[in-house]
Amino acid sequence: MSNSRELHVAILASPGIGHLNPVLRLGRRLTTLVNNIKVTILVVSSTMSPPTSTLLQSLGVEKEAEIEIIGLPPVDISHLITPTTQVVTQICMINREALPAVKSTIAAMNNRPDALIVDLFGTEAIPIAKEFNIPKYVFITTNAWNTTLWVYVQVLDKQVQGQYLDQEEPFEIPGCKPVRPEIVVDPMWDREDQRYFEYLRVGMELSLSDGVMINTWEELEPVSIRALRQNEVLHGILKVPVYPIGPLSRPAEPSGLKDEEVRKWLDKQQADSVLYVSFGSGGTLSAEQIIELAWGLELSNQKFIWVVRPPIDGSFDGAFFSVGETGSSNDGPRFLPPGYTSRVQERGLLLPIWGQQVEILNHKSVGGFMSHCGWNSTLETIAAGVPIIGWPLYAEQALNATMLSQELGVAICPDVLPGRTIVLRQEIAIMVRRVMGEKDGKIMREKIRMLQESGKNALSEGASSYNSMIEVVRDIELRLSES
Missing domain, CATH: 3.40.50.2000 (Glycogen Phosphorylase B;)
Structure with a gap:
């Protein structure tokens, strides 16, 4: 114009x-x-x-x-x-x-x-x-x-x-x-x-x-x-x-992932085989929930990249204004289960505090996104054509997760709202396997790629x-x- x-x-x-x-x-x-x-x-x-x-x-x-x-x-x-x-x-x-x-x-x-x-x-x-x-x-x-x-x-x-x-x-x-x-x-x-x-x-x-x-x-x-x-x-x-x-x-950076370790690790994986886990720029989990999430990811037997933040109990938006320290020990962050990094190192990559989200989502090996469902992240995952495990924490995120799962059919959510009740490891493992699996994952992937095209067309x-x-x-x- x-x-x-x-x-x-x-x-x-x-x-x-x-x-x-x-x-x-x-x-x-x-x-x-x-x-x-x-x-x-x-x-x-x-x-x-x-x-x-x-x-x-x-x-x-x-x-x-x-x-x-x-x-x-x-x-x-x-x-x-x-x-x-x-x-x-x-x-x-x-x-x-x-x-x-x-x-x-x-x-x-x-x-x-x-x-x-x-x-x-x-x-x-x-x-x-x-x-x-x-x-x-x-x-x-x-x-x-x-x-x-x-x-x-x-x-x-x-x-x-x-x-x-x-x-x-x-x-x-x-x-x-x-x-x-x-x-x-x-x-x-x-x-x-x-x-x-x-x-x-x-x-x-x-x-x-x-x-x-x-x-x-x-x-x-x-x-x-x-x-x-x-x-x-x-x-x-x-x-x-x-x-x-x-x-x-x-949009994704034309140069792609700047973190060479992440890029090389993703390049080795099969298409749509990796779950990306991140709760946005402000999202934090309780110490108990982080333990359950860690075990759930391990029990799922699926490959994953997890942006790990230290727990801030009682505050789901605790990282909004500031970024804490990871508090790492010789075997990963102290707030994860003992020996966790060693056990999952073949199929899990832990990123402290931050990851190149858009570039990771657009990598061909990423086939799912465990997300807080903030609207920025929602639009980024639609643009990448990646289905979602909804994990709403604050703001309007529960509304977004409801729309994505119940109306659009591109997400699955826990039976309870995260933050109100602890989501247990068994349910987490089941959700991960569903979204990364051939049946439910394929259906959601097809639907979200239709939304991807709709957004481009608009x-x-x-x-x-x-x-x-x-x-x-x-x-x-x-x-x-x-x-």
Whole structure:
């Protein structure tokens, strides 16, 4: 697409790799889709999170030719939080404290932005766009089903008595799939906690924007998207246009795996024979669950690569802001069963803290992914065509896992929700054998490769997500011409 004048779009990214990653993909999508467009990404961070340069490096991004990336001065919220302050609350606090820096940075630009896009936790920056008299949009980095719940929770807040987790019946969302109480997003686990009120606030502030972009596509979630656009109740709450523009995910590096040990090990394995195990940039397990997972992988007799993090009991998102030490002994990490590394060395590879996820998933020998089902990882595994063992931990991950397993048929999940109850080694071994086996694994692999093709098609010229992104740009131009 070509436009008559150069457009400058600023995008605000909340703290953490999980937010910066999709914002980078959105920026890249804009610059490749539209001629004469400049994108500036403003990255919010805190004194307790890694520097912006470190986050970019971990995402394999040194610099973007068409994108300017500005790391805002880290803010200090240590005086605002306690040991029990939840991650969602902390993200909102960091964004709130960064608002003066966002405003001053935009004001100091020689080429002021023509539009401001904020990610899902940056809605308090919308009034800054109003001050500069520029169009403002929200980028939802997760899916449409989660968005319907986020929009509708302001209604549920008035209807539901007591805690959401204590309810017996599913929550009916008009025109959309109901949500069972046990899979609601983690801000809804405790209605007395501040993160619930932050979640409520964001859902209401979506309507302060000029439009909501969602990292999904029409063909994947037709029911939820239709409910957001056409349903009398939901559209009456949201009130602004909805633009499905995904799937936007990080592509595999052309150079492939940088870790020579991992690459050589994978090259020796048969096609679709290796399970990749990772719980995202922030996910952590309890010490007891790590032991059960270790035994389950061993008992499965399947080959695997496991990104191993030290346990942080009582916190499933304990690695969100910081990375711990592995605490290795002579025979692997101390928190694994004695002698574990020696016993599994022929068919298991342990990676401390981090792995090149996209590149590993796209290796021909990888045939399954045990995942927390964060939306970034979900899109990456769909793009790689790899079936999933769903292991949701926090945020909207239980919703995602439910959609992947029960609706799309590309995942299997434990009988109990991980984190609420320990998933035992026997069940883990059975799930691994199922997803890597010829029967269930083959069926799921065929289904997810159909989704892989659907996602590619949605981004192609003239297709649904392509057209949605073009509509956003035209909306910006129209609003600028009228201002």
